[in-house]
Amino acid sequence: MKCGEKHEKDIDILVSQKLSNSVKGYSAVSVLLVKFNAKLTDLRQQESGAAPGRPQSAGDSDRTSTTMVTALVTTPTAVAVAITVATAVTATASDVATGYDSSRCLKLGVVEFPGFLRVRQTPHSGLEVSGTLTKVHTIIASALNTCVEYEVPKDGLFGSQLDNNGNWTGVIGQVSRKEVDMSGVPMVLDIKRRMATDSSVWLYMDERVLAYKQPVPEADLAGFLKPYTTMMWCMIILALLAVYAALWLTQLFEVQLLPHTPDSFQVEATAGQLVKRESGTAKNSVGRGRRGEDVVWTSCLWSLTAPLAQSSSWWPRGVSVRVVAGVWLLMALVFSSIYRSNLKAMLILPRVSLPFTNMEELLHTSIPCYVPQATVLHGLVLAAEPGSQLYRLRQQMIAHRNVRKARQDTLRGKHAAFSTRLAILSILHDTFAQTRSCPLYMASADVFGGTSYQLAFPKGSTLTHKLNKLLTRLQEAGILKHLYLQGIRHASGCLRSMSATNALSSTTLRPLELGDFYGVFSVYGGGMFLAGLTLLLELSIGSYRH
Structure with missing residues (x-):
């Protein structure tokens, strides 16, 4: 084994041990890897016969970066892998810091951005900035060999254009006026910005995307009517009335055709009993008298008892x-x-049905919709x-700067939200971490x-070109995506539970309530009231007859 290869292997082992023991110190690990990279470069130059102080060529730099990444990706944990790749990238970015004044901290303009940054102003500790993007700020500061200083615009906005003279609000205004070195929060940069x-x-x-409070099953006063639609209930009621009329007419038809005995009464089988009725009454009182009352009652009785699965004291007579x-008995059974x-x-x-699944359905409801103020999306509306569609959204739009x-x-369902998918995922992550529930759903179709x-960056800033190479390597290595997904890990469970159709199935059991x-x-209660009223009418009519 050559001397250079032996030293290289020792250095790789030492780096892996350092990263396995501590994965929290981004800046310290970055500086350590930069020193190891420089030492490894000197060893290779010594082995090749070059002077240690000779500048390294672009090919040597690329080989050094590849060796570092290949050697360090064998760290045991996923977090260590992400940090290793990030710091290996910063190790090759020593030329980025060239020409930057590191005597002062790097000023970043930041605002609250769910999923990326949380900005709080406390009376004791002052400004507190947290979130997954702060780790990216640390990597950038390590590459520039400086520190980070955050500046929050007074209006707390991303930035919108005030007039045609180039005056802007928010973070864009800070950057355009060169009050900060760069924005510390990623933004959508349209043509004006x-x-x-x-x-x-x-x-x-x-x-x-559009997001709204996910509907959940609740106590419903008319829940017992939901198995059939309104049209179906109307058809059933019409069928019941038709059967009642058919039974009434067929019974009257049978009465007219029944042969009558020569004596003064006929025998009718009713519930297994013999009841004597005067034939004259049965023949001449169509719809009136004792026989007419029986026809009305028996028709109503059979029409109602069949669908309610109740027994009837009357048995139909006659073929018709x-x-x-x-037929009505069979239909009622079905x-x-x-x-x-x-x-x-x-x-x-x-x-439960979703209130809307796209923008057009939202516009046909009376649900207000929140749009973040001073954003590109707000400007488009x-x-x-x-x-x-965006023009019609103005009538339902609510725009303000208070993100919390x-x-x-x-979450309370007061309005929908028209925002970015990453921001909604951040809300789902925070809510699930606190309540173990997924209270929001996102429309299936993006807008x-x-x-x-x-x-x-400010116009003409030297940081633009210097940091683009570093940011490109962070993006291509998957570090940016890894850090963000690590910050919204609880949202993945909510995405799996969301249905892609227009209805959601409740996977949690809900105990029945009194409602x-x-x-x-x-x-x-209505049936008892009608029964009592009928009883009073019968008693009144009976006492009047007597």
């Missing part, structure tokens, strides 16, 4: 009456069986052409397709 600032390479890809009664089956299925696996309030109102996030029985109790 690009005219005011320089942009970096793209860091993340995202899409704009039996045909009508038999109706009642399907009703009970559907009601049982709704209780076992309740399904304000500049939309009349008649377009908008998040809470969205405007994909978009990219970039960092903004679930209010509808049935109301029907029972």
Whole structure:
């Protein structure tokens, strides 16, 4: 084994041990790897006969970076792999720091961005900035051999153009006025923002989506009516009335055709008993008298008892009456069986419909929609052409700068949210970590397709070219995506539970509440009231006759 290879192997082993013992010190590990990289370069130059101080060529630099990454990706944990690749990239970025004034900290303009940065102003410790993007800031500061200083714009906005003179608000205003060295938060840079600032390479890809509180099964007063639609109930009621009329007419028809005995009465089989009725009354009182009252009562009785699966004290007589009664009995059996089956299925696996699944359906509702103020999306809504979807969204749009309030109102169902997919995933992650639930759903169809996030630099800034190479390597190595996914790891479970159709199945059991029985109790109470009223009418009519 050659001397250079032996030293290289010792260095690789030492680096792996350092990363396995501690994965928290990004800056320290970055500086350590830069020193190891320089030492490894000197050993290779000594082995090849070159002077240690000779500048390294581009090919040597690429081979050094490849060796470092190949040797260090064997670290045991996924986090160590991510940090190793990131610091190996910064080790080859020594030329990035060339010409940068490291005597002062790197000023970054930041605002609250769910999923990336959390910005809080506390009375004791001052400004507190946290989130997955702070690790990227640390890597950049390590490459530039400096520190990081955060600046929050007074309005707390990303930035919108005030007038045509180039005056901007928010972070874009800070960058355009060179109050900060760069933006510390990735943004969508449209044509107007690009005219005011320089942009970096793209860091993340995202899409704009609609989000709203996920509906859950709740107690429903009219839940016992849900197995059938309104049209189906109307058809059943019409069928019941038709059967009642058919039974009434067929019974009257049978009465007219029945042969009568020569004596003064005929015998009728009713519930197994013999009842004497005067033949004259049965023949002459059509719809009136004792026989007419029996026809009305028996028709109503059979029409109602069959669908309710109740016994009847009247048996149909005659071929025509039996045909009508038999057909209705079969239809009622089908109706009642399907009703009970559907009601049982709704209780076992309740399904709820989503209020909307795309922008067009949202516009047909009265649900307000939140749009982050002073963003590119907000500008698109304000500049939309009349008649377009975004133009019609103005009537339902709510725009303000309080991100935390908008998040809470969205979770409570006060309004929908028109934002980016990454921001919604961050809300799902935080909510699941606290409550172990996924209260939001995202519309299945995105609104405007994909978009990219970039960092903004002042016009003519030397940092643009210097950091683009570093950011490109971080993006291509997967470090940026790894860090972000690590910060929203709980959102993956919520994405799996979301349904792609227009309905959601509740996977959690919900105990029945008293409100679930209010509808049935109301029907029972209404029936008892009608029965009592009928009893009072019968008593009144009977006493009047006597």
